[in-house]
Every structure is written in C-alpha cells, then in structure tokens.
Amino acid sequence: MLTIGTLAKKTGTKVQTIRYYEQIGLMPEPGRSQGGQRRYGLDELDRLSFVRHARQLGFSLDAIRELLDLSDHPEKSCAEADAIARRQLKQVEQRLARLEALRTELKRMVRECSGGQMSDCRVLEVLRDHSECLTDHQEIGA
Amino acid sequence: MLTIGTLAKKTGTKVQTIRYYEQIGLMPEPGRSQGGQRRYGLDELDRLSFVRHARQLGFSLDAIRELLDLSDHPEKSCAEADAIARRQLKQVEQRLARLEALRTELKRMVRECSGGQMSDCRVLEVLRDHSECLTDHQEIGA
DNA sequence: GCTTGCACCTACAGCGGCTAGAGGATGTAC
DNA sequence: GTACATCCTCTAGCCGCTGTAGGTGCAAGC
Structure with missing residues (x-):
C-alpha cells in the first residue's frame, strides 16, 4: 500500500x-x-x-479519459484509440508549423537589430507594422 | 473617434x-x-x-508590457528590446524541439497500430510503458 | 508513553489569457 | 418614437494545475 x-x-x-x-x-x-x-x-x-x-x-485530460475508457474494453476495436492518437499527432503538427513560422519571423527580427537606439529598433518596428512580416501567423495561442 | x-x-x-x-x-x-x-x-x-x-x-503580456515601456523611451539603447526578442526566440526553439520529439513518438505509435483489438493496441501499449519510447519527453506543458 | 517533525487532510484562491453570460443602458437609423 | 445593434458592469468559467492556510495522522527516536 x-x-x-x-x-x-x-x-x-x-x-x-x-x-x-x-x-x-x-x-x-x-x-x-x-x-x-x-x-x-x-x-x-x-x-x-x-x-x-x-x-x-x-494529450488533453479529456483525450486521456477516452483512452482510459477504451482500455477498459479490450475486446473493442483499436480504431478509436488510433483516431485519438492521430488527432493528437495532427495537433502537434499544426503547432509545429505555426512555431516554425514564428521562429523565422523572430530570427529575422533579432538578426536585423543593429544595436542602436530604441527609436531605430527593428524589433519594435516589426511589431508595430505587421506588413513587414513574411508570414501571416494569424492565430494566437498554443 | x-x-x-x-x-x-x-x-x-x-x-x-x-x-x-x-x-x-x-x-x-x-x-x-x-x-x-x-x-x-x-x-x-x-x-x-x-x-x-x-x-x-x-510574446507574453508581461513581455509586451516591457516592450511598450521601452518604446516610450526612444532615446534608450535597443539592447533590452533585443534581449526580450531573443528570449522569445529561445522559448520558441525549445518548444519546437520538444514538439518534434513528440511528433516522432506519436508517428511511431500510430504507424505501429495494426488496427486489431484494443487488447493488442500499440497506442495504449506505448502509453502504458514509457520504456518503449525513444525520447525522454520529460516535461509537460507548453 | 511522549515528543518531534514530516506527511497528510480539506478547502479555497490564483496563474495566464482570455471568453461567455446576465441584465441593463446607450446610440443610431428609420 | 421605436426598433435594434452595440455598449456598459459584474461575475463566473475555461485548462491543468499550483500554492496556501490551518489543522490532523503517523512513525521514529528517546
């Protein structure tokens, strides 16, 4: 115990x-x-x-709850567990794609910073003006 | 207005x-x-x-607050804004690395699923036994 | 048996970053 | 003047925990 x-x-x-x-x-x-x-x-x-x-x-707690329920029914088909895992994989891949776009933008921002005064700061400039960005990065979160 | x-x-x-x-x-x-x-x-x-x-x-709301404060002082050096952006870049790169490890593991899990019964399900099996994993993926979150 | 001190208990508040809803007031177009 | 969208404040909820306060249980050493 x-x-x-x-x-x-x-x-x-x-x-x-x-x-x-x-x-x-x-x-x-x-x-x-x-x-x-x-x-x-x-x-x-x-x-x-x-x-x-x-x-x-x-995996989210909800997904885990589903997986736990499934594992209580060993006679059932594996398809549902498979679907949950695929869903999770898809989410991870979407997040990866978005993060990669962000990395590109951030790298560019940092690379172009000349180290001068704030008034010429590329970091702030890029943040002020989205049109300077190469990617859309529309979504916020995760 | x-x-x-x-x-x-x-x-x-x-x-x-x-x-x-x-x-x-x-x-x-x-x-x-x-x-x-x-x-x-x-x-x-x-x-x-x-x-x-x-x-x-x-960027977190706290980081944004700092950036906004900085942009109110255009005579200051750009170094701080640069540091904040670099910090953010680093975070993004860390998250990328972890997500890539997760993707590998999830892909393997899904690929190995034979579509049989739940009792033979590779998805559940891998989740049950961490030692089957190729990576550590220690941390939870972000 | 008695004390020490850690681990346990419940209950509740707080994190980040919003989002949703109730119930009412304002503003504008016809 | 009335219909209707938009605005207002206030409060609670989302996820997945984490931390705190104030109290109790338990095991080891004396």
Whole structure:
C-alpha cells in the first residue's frame, strides 16, 4: 500500500495533482487508512503512470479519459484509440508549423537589430507594422 | 473617434479582450462619450495593433508590457528590446524541439497500430510503458 | 508513553489569457 | 418614437494545475 506521497514520487507527479485528478474523476477514490489518509495499490500506480505518460505526449485530460475508457474494453476495436492518437499527432503538427513560422519571423527580427537606439529598433518596428512580416501567423495561442 | 467595437474589428480583437487589457493596465483608460461608452483615437489603435501583433508572435503580456515601456523611451539603447526578442526566440526553439520529439513518438505509435483489438493496441501499449519510447519527453506543458 | 517533525487532510484562491453570460443602458437609423 | 445593434458592469468559467492556510495522522527516536 502506497501513500499519496510515495505514489507521487514513483510517477513524478505532485501530490496536489493526484488529488486534483481524483476530484475530476480521472483517478478513482482510493481506500483510506484508519486516520483517513489515502492508500493506493498497484492498479492506481499503473493508471497514474498511464495518465502522466499521455500528458507528457501532450494529450488533453479529456483525450486521456477516452483512452482510459477504451482500455477498459479490450475486446473493442483499436480504431478509436488510433483516431485519438492521430488527432493528437495532427495537433502537434499544426503547432509545429505555426512555431516554425514564428521562429523565422523572430530570427529575422533579432538578426536585423543593429544595436542602436530604441527609436531605430527593428524589433519594435516589426511589431508595430505587421506588413513587414513574411508570414501571416494569424492565430494566437498554443 | 472609434467605438470599442470598431477598434475590435480593425485589430481583430474581441471587445471583451480590449476591456480585459484595460483592466490589467495594458491599454490606457480611454475617453468616454456622454453616455459613458469608450471612445478611442489613433494612439490606442496603434498600441492595440502592437499588442496583438506581439501576441501573435507568442510574446507574453508581461513581455509586451516591457516592450511598450521601452518604446516610450526612444532615446534608450535597443539592447533590452533585443534581449526580450531573443528570449522569445529561445522559448520558441525549445518548444519546437520538444514538439518534434513528440511528433516522432506519436508517428511511431500510430504507424505501429495494426488496427486489431484494443487488447493488442500499440497506442495504449506505448502509453502504458514509457520504456518503449525513444525520447525522454520529460516535461509537460507548453 | 511522549515528543518531534514530516506527511497528510480539506478547502479555497490564483496563474495566464482570455471568453461567455446576465441584465441593463446607450446610440443610431428609420 | 421605436426598433435594434452595440455598449456598459459584474461575475463566473475555461485548462491543468499550483500554492496556501490551518489543522490532523503517523512513525521514529528517546
């Protein structure tokens, strides 16, 4: 039987995060000691490892919830899990494309900075005038 | 004189976002009509355009605040603005590197999925066992 | 048995960067 | 003068945690 702190260490999670996962129903309510402290078994260790690993790969908690539901039905077809992973891959590729455009723009901005006075600063100039940009980079976020 | 809605349209911002920027001190308190509605001039249009463009390039609101402060002192050296941009570039490059690692892992996961039953699903298998991964992808977020 | 001191408990607030909604006032075109 | 879009303030919610306050449990050393 593991305390929440031990489980946290074993999975590289913060204690509060485990309690948060319980609160939103991602982790089950565990057994308790006589004094009311949470006690975990190996099932919970596996489940939390799964969750953490999926998080590291960028899956949302909702996607993880789906994947966990799926893994409770081993007789089902693999198609749904596959679709979730493909969706995630697509998102990652979109974010990559956008970040690459940003990198290009930022590099140019920095390269052109002559190190003079603020009034001639290319950085500020480019930020002031989007038409100087080579790419669109329309979207904000992620 | 522009209404908040017109300013929003011209800059591709939501009305609420403009009020939010005012609330956190990123945009100044504008003049008001007799009835109490906000009225903006060209200065505010420029400032908001600057903010939005910097946001599109991924700068945080704090970084943008610094850049705005700097651009109010045109006699200062350009070094600080340059540093902020370089910091941003570095962040973007770090995120790129991590996303590329994720893409590799996700691609492998999806490629190896044979389309059979959930019990043989490579997607779930890889998520269950981190040791199957080629990269570390330690960090969560961004 | 008793104390120390860390780990645990609940409950709630806060982060960034918005976004949405309620419920009401204003402004403008006909 | 009336219809209707737009504006106002205020508050709460999104994601995925993280931190804090104020209190309790537990195990080890004496």
